[in-house]
Amino acid sequence: MVTNPIFGDEYGALIDTLIAARTDAGLSQRQLARRLxxxxxxVCMIEKRQRRVEIVEFCRIAAALRVExxxxxxxVLEKIRKAEHxxxxxxxxx
Numbered sequence: 514m515v516t517n518p519i520f521g522d523e524y525g526a527l528i529d530t531l532i533a534a535r536t537d538a539g540l541s542q543r544q545l546a547r548r549l550x551x552x553x554x555x556v557c558m559i560e561k562r563q564r565r566v567e568i569v570e571f572c573r574i575a576a577a578l579r580v581e582x583x584x585x586x587x588x589v590l591e592k593i594r595k596a597e598h599x600x601x602x603x604x605x606x607x
Contacts, residue, residue, distance in 0.1 A: 520562065526592035531574060532560055534585055538578045548577035 535545050535556075542556040549556070558564035566574070575582040 522596055523593050524562065526596065527566065527571075527589050528560060528562055530585065530589045530592060531566070534575075534578050534580055534588070538580075540578070545574070545577055549573060 535542070538545075540548075542560070543553040546553045546556045555564070559566055571585075572582045575585045578585075
């Protein structure tokens, strides 16, 4: 059975990055939606993984956040790579 990629960890890294970028920019969902000429529910659905983000929309979101899409994408990749290769557990020192 194939799992819907929108529920996968990699997609979660994308959404987590978009949410962090929005909050770092000091924007509410409503403010971002205005910049995108969309409804607040549109942004909410993206953040709840109820609506898939395609590459063109990703670039528009980055522009609305006033972040270079390349820089935002690097942040996504870093999250994915970190999840794939987590740091080894810390040792307890007595």
